[in-house]
Amino acid sequence: MNDFAAGIMTLDQVQAEHVRNVLEALDGNITAAAHALDVDRRTLYRMCERWKIDVSEYRETAVKPLSSGYDTSEYDEGQGP
Numbered sequence: 001m002n003d004f005a006a007g008i009m010t011l012d013q014v015q016a017e018h019v020r021n022v023l024e025a026l027d028g029n030i031t032a033a034a035h036a037l038d039v040d041r042r043t044l045y046r047m048c049e050r051w052k053i054d055v056s057e058y059r060e061t062a063v064k065p066l067s068s069g070y071d072t073s074e075y076d077e078g079q080g081p
Contacts, residue, residue, distance in 0.1 A: 015047075016047075016051040016053070018037075019033070019037065019044070019047055019048065019051065019053060020053060020058075022036050022037055023053070023055060023058040024058050026058075027058060027059060027060040028055050028056065028057070028058030028059035028060070029059075030044060030045070030055060
């Protein structure tokens with residue numbers, strides 16, 4: 001590989017990154033992502049397996065922690081009682 005090509009992503013890398021972006025945008029919804037990518041769901045699963053993409057990491061429930069519902073602003077560092 002020459003110096004010019006050193007910083008260029010391969011087509012395989014570009015495709016994997018695009019799949020990650022679509023999954024993120026659609027909160028890990030495989031059906032919607034497959035539709036957006038114009039591929040069969042099984043094909044998308046195989047692609048994710050090939051690139052070691054864990055779809056559950058993109059699902060909304062896996063990403064957003066539950067809130068306690070309590071106001072903790074009075075306990076912020078440097079605020080003192």
